[in-house]
Amino acid sequence: MATALEIRHLSKCFTPGHKALDEVNLRVEEGEMVVLLGASGSGKSTLLRHIAGFVCADPGAGSVKVHDQVIQQNGKLARNVRALRCQIGFVFQQFNLVGRLPLTTNVLTGMLHRVPLWRSMFKWFTREERQCCMAALAQVGIDKYAGQRASTLSGGQQQRAAIARTLVQEARLILADEPIASLDPAAARKVMETLARINRELGTTVIVSLHQVDIAMRYCQRVVALHQGRVVYDGTPARLTPTLLRDIYGPLATELIAHGAPEPQVAPQPAFALE
Template identity: 45%
Template structure:
């Protein structure tokens, strides 16, 4: 289904993503892990065509999506939905309208300007919210919801696109452990029930092992691990994070969010050396 061939993105002389290659032959839930700056987000942005690649190919169902332009590129971005760490909702807009924004790629400019939606789409949006356990919040402003609820609204918006692939860029990085679990269970259920490919960038080893079928580890723009959750040992994790013998998985666990924020964790990981 997906084949990545020597995918590279350079910013000046620095390669943020450096000749990344791997193949996925069936719909799976994939976790990409690695410290900040490993190239995880840049990879997803290239896949969604938010950022152009410097070199390489990215083939989905045999078609190089990096070469698409115009309407074909917009169709791919509809087929390949993106979920962001900071939700990217319209805070003062009601929840159901935020979800309906997932249809913007196939609506006319006039309908978009006047916020006009077919009744069928409105019912579909409410059904998706119900599936994610938040239909009772449909008429509330998005800013009135908790972080976990807002992320589920963002997932609902992605599902409105009816995508073949869902990309999630650090979807739980700003959430507490309970909401993080709810969001990850929602993504896993979408994969299991719909058969959609889900690729999620994650900082947490325990989360990657629990929810993903396959885990890809990135370090300094390169793939340094590609295997099953069972193969992600502490030693392997140490190599992915470029850490020494004192490396502790607690540094990447969701449990630490009870007493430390994510930014503090990332600062500590950034100081770890081999």
């Protein structure tokens, strides 16, 4: 199986004496759906931003490859990193949509890397491009809102629009940074079902960072847990024991264990027509 992501000895220090990432090694195969677990400040978001090439590692500290292409190495971004980012879709916690623009325009921005500048400036997209946009919106279940301003949609709908943007981008790797942190349980479920369906049916590699252990168990086949910038667990959700949870979450693990560790579940198989 081909490798979607390879990270070697990646370290990052924002302040002296405190490593946000500490010798991280990680390999993800194409078609995997992986969850990054960990408490706030464990390094999940920092790791995702290094993978996307938004942040440079410390000088001489490690490398990141996506589909065998170097994103960064030894603290320097690849010269062609902008071109390489085209294959990486990033779903932010706060959606990153322009509220005053229609949903279609927001989603169509995902294909700007292959649209001539003069057309993008005038928001002129071809019929085929708009059909692609509508198909992506239909895949995530919000095509009936295509003409509405993004600001009129709920948080869950906006997050699914952000996922649709990665579909028109034709991203081979989707990175989702706490995509359900600000959503209610029903909206969070729909967002995770959408990501799981894209992974399962399109074969897109998905790496999602979460706080919620129960959701990780329900939707992801592999858990990579971080604590103080280090990988402390890499395996199946079923093997997350109370001891491992203490290593991952520290004092917060007591509350998780008190409520009982959730049993692993089979990921739901919803149709894309989510309301």
